[in-house]
Amino acid sequence: MTPIELYIHIPFCVKKCLYCDFLSGVFDEKMQRRYTAALCTEIKFIAATHPNCIISTIYVGGGTPSWLSEDLMDAIITTVKECFKIDPLAEISVECNPGTLSAEKLNVYRSIGINRLSIGLQSANDDELKELGRIHDYNRFLHTFDLVRKAGFDNVNVDIMTGLPHQNITKLEKTLNSVTMLRPEHISAYSLIIEKGTPFYEKYRFDAVKQQAGMETEELPTDEEAYRLYKFTMEYLENKGYKRYEISNYARNGKICRHNVGYWDRVPYLGVGLGSASLFDNVRTTNLRDIYKYVEISEAIDSGTIPSSELSSPYFDSEEQLSKKDAMEEFMFLGLRKIEGVARSDFFQMFGIDIEAIYGPIITALRNQGFMEAKEGRLYLTDIGIDVSNQVLSKFLLDK
Ligand code: SF4
Structure with missing residues (x-):
């Protein structure tokens, strides 16, 4: 049996954040149901083409997977369990956003074996959350965190961001203090990147260029300030008992994210859902990114037709056999x-x-x-x- 990791992409969000270039968008419940059915078809399809695998971790990312109703999440995880062998000690993580969970939903998560949650807080300062275009304020996050703990989850990550517009040490310290007081098992601290095609790019692109050139900026922290924020985060978290185990990831009591560590260790992984990537037998593939095409392919398979493709799966957008040199480079980079x-x-x-x-x-x-x-x-x-x-x-x- 080959141990593998499984990534499941849920491309739905309540609202698009202003800095986000992830493959996600706002779709109604009808599309969420149609997509979930398509995803389950792809899971069955990929399981049939990858026999003799045992799943060591499942990561449901997005988007906002917790925005799906509990019956849809149940359908996805149940399909995985029916199609694959799963290590009884598998880590099963779901990305969540404040305000999209309820006690009922969390009980369903527990009952289907989800044992790790990752909550996107980003900041404990409401003005920063508003600037980022997030759907929540800090109190809403606190309510969600409380629900998660009351439901019995003891492996929880909180995402925060550094390098935000107008962020300074005082604001960052408030975020770090607020989060560490809650004692989540894991904290991810990513730096804001101004991505093309986002409203933030329109607003901050000149500042971002100046920042990269080491010049004085107007709204984003200067290069030097961004470095200070990053260092401050590292020292603060380490002082509070969070051990850094990757450039942006910290865990206490050894509760690292096994899924991500597997990825950095080049454990083979299969990705299902829109735009997801896989690495199996040193072949890297990515799925297509058009949601309508994606569901149509699954619907054709459900009706007994496998759409023709020049690649080895109708879901693929690209497929590349990695050379030994590619694999060595990747081994070092990751x-x-x-x-x-x-x-x-x-x-x-x-x-x-x-x-x-x-x-x-x-x-x-x-x-x-x-x-x-x-x-x-x-x-x-x-x-x-x-x-x-x-x-x-x-x-x-x-x-x-
Ligand atoms: S919730 Fe996450 S995936 Fe959705 S728009 Fe915001 S940053 Fe992007």
Whole structure:
């Protein structure tokens, strides 16, 4: 049996946040039902083409999966259980947003085996939440968090953001203090990125360019301020007992997100749903991104016709066989995001060659510059290496 991870994409949100470029949108309940039926068809389809797999983690992401009614979530998880073998100790996570959960919904989640929730707070300051275009205020988040705990969830992540417009240490400290007082098991702290095609891009793109050029900005924190906010977050969380295990992720009592760690370790994963990616047998695929096409394909399969495709699944938009070189690069890029880095033995086991034979001169140069360290058979980035991780990781491209 091959251990795999399963990602399930739910592309629905109550309202689109102003900075968000994720594949999600506002659709009525009729489309949510149609999409869920299509998703269940795809789950059956992909299970039939991937026998002998056992699922170690399931991650339902989005979008706002918790916006789906409980019967739809039940239908999805039940279909997965009917089609795949699942490790009895599997981590089953669902992304949630404040204001989209109820006690009844959470009871259904528990009854179907969901055992980890990830709540998108982003900030404890209502003015920042409004600026981001979020649907909730801080009190609404508190109510949701309370419901989650009362329902018995003991593995909960809270997402927060740094680098927000007009954010300063005082505001960030309020968010960090408010969140850590609640003692969630896990905190993810991501920096705001101004993405093309979003209302934030229209509003802040000149500031973002100035920020990247290290110039004085008007509304976004300057490059230097953004760095201070990031460092402050790291030190604050570590002082409160949250151990950083990846560039943006912190856990207490070892409650890391197993699904994400598997992804950084290149455990094979299957993605179902709109736009989702899979990596299996070193073949990377992505699903199409048009929701109407997606449901039509499933509806055709339900009626007994498998739509023709040049790729190996009618759901695919792209399919790429990774070369050994691609796989090695990815092993380094993803593995070095983890604070513990990569194991030399894993590289050898995966590629049949010593890591030094491929990356020896790069590793030596990075160690001499203080960006990388080696200990107990592992290679990892130092704090200053992580600070400039984009530049450091680019050194592992083999064509350079
Ligand atoms: S809730 Fe999440 S996925 Fe939905 S629009 Fe906001 S940031 Fe994007």
